[in-house]
Amino acid sequence: MSTVDLTKLTAAEKAQLVNELLAEQKQEEGRRKEAYEALRADFMYRIKDAVHRYLEEGRQFKKWLRDEAESFFYILKEYGKLKRDEQMGYTLQDDDFKFQVKGGRVKGFDERADIAEKRLVEFLTAYVKNSEKGEKDPIYKLAMMMIQRNEEGDLDYKSISRLYELEADFNSSEYSEIMQLFRESNVVERTVINFYFEEKNNYNVWHKIEPSFNRM
Secondary structure, eight states: OOOGGGGGHHHHHHHHHHHHHHHHHHHHHHHHHHHHHHHHHHHHHHHHHHHHHHHHHHHHHHHHHHHHHHHHHHHHHHHHSSSTOOOOOOOESSSSSEEEEEEEEEEOTTTTHHHHHHHHHHHHHHHTTOOGGGGGGGHHHHHHHHHHTTTSSSHHHHHHHHHTTTTTOOOOHHHHHHHHHHHHOEEEEEHHHEEEEEEOOOOEEEEEOOOOOGOO
């Protein structure tokens, strides 16, 4: 690489050289930025694609497991291996693997709960504006936490029940009307089926196998 004797350059030539060096540096920075953004986009695409494939496989496995578990339930019922007619779950086990099906009926809400939830959020928004503590108000924080939905998008019966206990704290006819709407919407009963897996380790001790991604 040739060197330039700056002492022999005029002021104009020095200025031109500086401009050329800055332009070259800017081009190099642009190329590095483009390369980074291309690598970032490719990485994000591969993550997104892998996650969607993982989720789809999980959904397919869950559907397959529900169908198979339900079919075997009727085999158990026919064979007389269920302790009572209303039994909804069962456990299967061999030397080193255990599979449990646990079923239960839980209380849920109909479409009126959606209206009650919307009214409650509006009520809490107005309430927090008049609160000295703002969004740090513990009553506000508790109420907002109680209407958070689960992974299936459903309201939790126990959480909504705790909202009823706050009527005296809010001391508001609007809040009481919203709670009454929640109570009236609590007419749905559905069946929830959960699956659990256990396996013996090298020390002959049972431990849970949890398909949750972050527990693997």
